[in-house]
Amino acid sequence: MEGIDELKIFDDNLIKELRQIEDKIQYWDIRAGISTGASLDFTDQKSKEISSFNISECGIRTFVNGGWGFTVLKEITKKSIKNGFIKAIKLAKLSESLCKDKFKIRERDPLIKKFKISNKKKLEDISIEEKIERVKFHEKIASNYSSDIKNTRTFYVDGQSHNIFLNSFGSSIYQDLTVIRLFNLVFAQKNGILQRAVNSIGGLGGFEIIDTEEANNLSNKTASEAIQLLDAKSPVGGKFTVIMDPKLTGTFIHEAFGHACEADIVLNKESILEGRLGEKVAGEDINILDNPTMGQGKKFSIPYELYGSYFIDDEGIPSQKTVIIEKGILKSYLHSIETSSRMDFPPNGHGRATSNSSRPQVRMGITILEPKDWNLEEMIESTQNGILCEDFQYGYCDPSTGNFQFKCKMSYKIENGEKKELMRDVSLSGMTLEVLNRISAIGKDISYSDGMCGKGGQSVRVCDGGPYIRAEDITVGGLN
Amino acid sequence: MDNKVDVYSLAKYGLNLAERSNSNLRCAEIFFGKNKYINIEIEENSIKNSEIGSDFGVSIRVIDKRGSLGFAFTNNLDKKSIEKMITIAIKMMMAGTEDLDFKNLPEKYNKYPSVKGLFDSNLKNLQIEDSIKYAKDLIKICNEDEMAISQSANFISNYSEKYIFNTNGIEINGNETSCTISSNIIVKDKIRKEISSGSDWQSKRSLKEINSVKTAKNALEDAKRNLNRIKIKNMKVPLILTPKGTIRFILSPIASAVNGETFQYKRSFLVGKRNEIIGSNYLNIDDNALIDGLSGSAQFDGEGVPCKNKKIIENGKFLQLIHNSYTAGKEGIESTGNASRSSYSSLPAIGVSNFILKNGDYTKDEIIKDVKEGIILDYTGDSPNIATGDFSGLILHGNIVKNGEIKESLNETMFGINLLDLFKNIDAVSKEFNIYGGYQAPFVRIKEVRIIGSAN
Numbered sequence: 001m002e003g004i005d006e007l008k009i010f011d012d013n014l015i016k017e018l019r020q021i022e023d024k025i026q027y028w029d030i031r032a033g034i035s036t037g038a039s040l041d042f043t044d045q046k047s048k049e050i051s052s053f054n055i056s057e058c059g060i061r062t063f064v065n066g067g068w069g070f071t072v073l074k075e076i077t078k079k080s081i082k083n084g085f086i087k088a089i090k091l092a093k094l095s096e097s098l099c100k101d102k103f104k105i106r107e108r109d110p111l112i113k114k115f116k117i118s119n120k121k122k123l124e125d126i127s128i129e130e131k132i133e134r135v136k137f138h139e140k141i142a143s144n145y146s147s148d149i150k151n152t153r154t155f156y157v158d159g160q161s162h163n164i165f166l167n168s169f170g171s172s173i174y175q176d177l178t179v180i181r182l183f184n185l186v187f188a189q190k191n192g193i194l195q196r197a198v199n200s201i202g203g204l205g206g207f208e209i210i211d212t213e214e215a216n217n218l219s220n221k222t223a224s225e226a227i228q229l230l231d232a233k234s235p236v237g238g239k240f241t242v243i244m245d246p247k248l249t250g251t252f253i254h255e256a257f258g259h260a261c262e263a264d265i266v267l268n269k270e271s272i273l274e275g276r277l278g279e280k281v282a283g284e285d286i287n288i289l290d291n292p293t294m295g296q297g298k299k300f301s302i303p304y305e306l307y308g309s310y311f312i313d314d315e316g317i318p319s320q321k322t323v324i325i326e327k328g329i330l331k332s333y334l335h336s337i338e339t340s341s342r343m344d345f346p347p348n349g350h351g352r353a354t355s356n357s358s359r360p361q362v363r364m365g366i367t368i369l370e371p372k373d374w375n376l377e378e379m380i381e382s383t384q385n386g387i388l389c390e391d392f393q394y395g396y397c398d399p400s401t402g403n404f405q406f407k408c409k410m411s412y413k414i415e416n417g418e419k420k421e422l423m424r425d426v427s428l429s430g431m432t433l434e435v436l437n438r439i440s441a442i443g444k445d446i447s448y449s450d451g452m453c454g455k456g457g458q459s460v461r462v463c464d465g466g467p468y469i470r471a472e473d474i475t476v477g478g479l480n
Numbered sequence: 481m482d483n484k485v486d487v488y489s490l491a492k493y494g495l496n497l498a499e500r501s502n503s504n505l506r507c508a509e510i511f512f513g514k515n516k517y518i519n520i521e522i523e524e525n526s527i528k529n530s531e532i533g534s535d536f537g538v539s540i541r542v543i544d545k546r547g548s549l550g551f552a553f554t555n556n557l558d559k560k561s562i563e564k565m566i567t568i569a570i571k572m573m574m575a576g577t578e579d580l581d582f583k584n585l586p587e588k589y590n591k592y593p594s595v596k597g598l599f600d601s602n603l604k605n606l607q608i609e610d611s612i613k614y615a616k617d618l619i620k621i622c623n624e625d626e627m628a629i630s631q632s633a634n635f636i637s638n639y640s641e642k643y644i645f646n647t648n649g650i651e652i653n654g655n656e657t658s659c660t661i662s663s664n665i666i667v668k669d670k671i672r673k674e675i676s677s678g679s680d681w682q683s684k685r686s687l688k689e690i691n692s693v694k695t696a697k698n699a700l701e702d703a704k705r706n707l708n709r710i711k712i713k714n715m716k717v718p719l720i721l722t723p724k725g726t727i728r729f730i731l732s733p734i735a736s737a738v739n740g741e742t743f744q745y746k747r748s749f750l751v752g753k754r755n756e757i758i759g760s761n762y763l764n765i766d767d768n769a770l771i772d773g774l775s776g777s778a779q780f781d782g783e784g785v786p787c788k789n790k791k792i793i794e795n796g797k798f799l800q801l802i803h804n805s806y807t808a809g810k811e812g813i814e815s816t817g818n819a820s821r822s823s824y825s826s827l828p829a830i831g832v833s834n835f836i837l838k839n840g841d842y843t844k845d846e847i848i849k850d851v852k853e854g855i856i857l858d859y860t861g862d863s864p865n866i867a868t869g870d871f872s873g874l875i876l877h878g879n880i881v882k883n884g885e886i887k888e889s890l891n892e893t894m895f896g897i898n899l900l901d902l903f904k905n906i907d908a909v910s911k912e913f914n915i916y917g918g919y920q921a922p923f924v925r926i927k928e929v930r931i932i933g934s935a936n
Binding site: 055056072 | 525531555
């Protein structure tokens with residue numbers, strides 16, 4: 001296997017030696033990698049942090065009859081890997097001796113492959129000065145946008161990693177990945193009112209990620225939003241017809257619904273969707289899928305890979321399109337190799353970890369509500385008393401009850417079919433499955449947003465999205 | 481192999497190299513962090529994963545005469561990697577902008593306070609086989625309860641060492657241990673077919689203080705309290721915060737709002753309120769790093785500055801901020817010893833030590849007994865907006881209080897308030913308190929808040 005020097009120790013000899021000591025272990029995998037990167041943090045056009053890192057990490061996982069063992073080390077040498085492997089075997093046996101549900105990991109065909117993210121503008125060719133210039137560019141635009149802008153922050157982070165994945169099925173996968181993310185945060189203040197807006201852009205690829213028109217417009221957009229929000233009104237609480245924009249649709253699908261589809265949460269009896277495969281859980285027009293495969297940038301006319309995409313998950317399973325809801329019927333959960341083995345389904349590539357030093361969990365990738373035929377104008381025109389909500393600040397949901405809440409970024413009142421004044425801090429809440437059955441219109445054009453999703457102390461890259469959708473009878477809360 | 485790393489000679493070599501390689505360098509700091517941990521994970525109320533891990537890394541922070549900062553970190557501890565990191569950090573420093581607000585890294589201190597109980601050799605030497613009994617205790621509580629159907633939980637023990645060196649003469653090191661147990665239990669009311677979850681956690685410095693039975697019992701009670709959910713109508717009633725609620729609505733927001741950096745950027749709702757009354761007489765908060773054995777205690781902070789005890793709010797009057805050396809320098813004062821650094825991979829931020837809301841005279845029962853109609857709030861997924869102090873969010877774990885008794889739990893219920901109104905309306909604080917990590921929180925009662933229900 002080719003690749004950088006530090007990972008050359010993972011040769012046939014080492015694998016042979018590991019096979020000799022694998023001793024009653026039914027499954028094992030090893031993930032190791034070297035990552036380097038830079039981050040730039042500017043506030044009010046001044047650098048607060050310019051930093052660089054070089055980190056090596058290795059995680060060795062072993063399995064026997066329902067018990068897992070895991071060792072994490074930073075040294076990548078043949079000796080340390082062998083020691084770590086022996087320790088991990090002991091740990092798996094310890095877990096096995098105490099775990100109550102015995103099961104096996106289903107054997108898979110080995111995957112021997114090399115993956116590389118294509119870079120149009122290679123990160124290693126971009127000097128630190130060039131990165132700084134780009135950050136300063138956004139800082140300047142945001143700071144000069146208006147005298148009401150009191151505070152700006154731009155944060156750039158990039159990373160390159162070389163990773164190896166080996167498992168007991170004989171898989172041997174090498175990956176070169178590069179990732180970039182750029183954030184812009186603006187605080188505006190007028191007459192004692194303080195408002196903030198934040199936007200980000202991210203993807204897998206080279207410096208071209210922050211070279212698109214959308215990326216160049218990032219700080220202008222953020223500043224404009226913060227300024228507009230200064231004059232926005234606070235909402236009056238009540239029940240309304242709500243039109244969600246693609247970003248908010250994505251947040252709803254991800255937070256309120258997607259987490260409940262994660263098979264580990266289902267097995268832990270924490271999900272509102274437990275035992276409901278094959279049942280109708282949403283309106284007939286609802287189709288939801290998760291598709292983190294590469295090559296989707298084109299769909300959205302961007303020259304790089306979507307932030308939530310991946311070649312393989314962290315268990316060596318290729319990313320793939322999974323239909324979760326088809327015509328309102330729950331078709332599938334998202335799986336790791338453990339949950340798929342236990343629930344007797346093929347794995348679908350959702351065992352993901354923050355890094356090589358964390359254990360994979362069931363996670364989403366790119367979760368999308370599929371479009372239908374409405375356009376936004378029609379939706380607004382046929383709404384008497386409603387709110388058009390664009391973009392979100394944050395959202396959360398209790399997966400065991402389905403009670404969710406989202407805080408929207410920009411919201412507009414709709415009266416008698418017309419879009420009216422801007423409102424801020426509109427919060428939407430309800431019960432997931434009730435709302436999925438109360439969607440009265442689904443738009444035709446889809447868009448998405450990207451972010452980091454947290455679960456069990458880990459966070460992974462994700463995207464979510466969909467078209468504009470309209471939901472009836474949603475509880476809206478505000479300060480008034 | 482890492483045990484053989486001589487941090488002292490590497491640090492001296494590194495600082496020397498940094499000083500020699502750039503004549504514009506004003507000061508430099510090298511930070512070594514080492515840790516090892518054990519993690520036992522319970523899923524579906526059964527031991528699922530046993531894990532051990534370790535890391536050892538170094539970071540270098542360099543600042544030039546213009547105040548520009550460069551930072552680099554690695555976990556490769558050979559001389560060559562460190563040389564490379566220093567070169568990169570200096571390059572970063574040279575590329576950065578001028579910062580006149582930077583004064584200096586901390587100067588050498590001759591004396592550090594004595595704080596006991598930060599380290600427990602039983603935890604340092606703990607073997608995973610001996611940790612299992614704590615996990616078994618968690619499982620047992622869930623197994624023995626009829627309504628409990630599942631639990632996910634963790635036992636994590638950690639041992640860490642840190643070493644801080646700077647060109648102003650700081651040269652200090654310390655080691656500490658911690659042990660954290662968390663439990664999330666799912667219960668089912670078989671007749672109503674209602675499911676609910678509850679959680680609790682504890683973090684201690686020594687093994688003998690760990691009580692997993694208590695954590696699991698609390699999680700179980702929490703889950704059961706959250707069954708029997710009903711929708712309510714809008715109302716204006718007293719609100720009782722449980723210790724977790726107190727952390728979310730009082731301690732954690734104030735900890736963020738008195739953070740020197742947040743404050744200096746005017747992103748805090750307390751800006752312009754120094755030395756003013758911001759809450760009732762019951763609002764008394766100390767940030768005390770010097771209590772033996774507590775999670776937030778330390779002798780020195782993430783930059784090697786001695787820690788201390790500070791009065792943040794007294795009888796409702798807001799007295800002072802917490803600082804690291806940068807934000808303190810900007811105000812022309814000494815650092816308060818609140819530079820926080822969870823790992824070698826991050827620059828010092830600002831964080832609280834033990835942030836304590838002083839307990840009051842009432843018992844918890846007295847606080848609840850006086851309420852004819854009200855709400856008790858334990859958990860919301862939301863957090864107040866620190867810049868404005870506004871909160872509006874969903875009550876995820878909360879109950880109705882009727883005639884002094886805790887009744888049904890709440891479904892689809894929101895509430896909104898500005899924190900300053902909340903602080904001013906505190907009319908009782910309990911004697912009993914809970915400690916969660918660096919927060920010490922009693923039960924607190926708020927005279928009146930507006931609750932937004934969803935019952936028509």
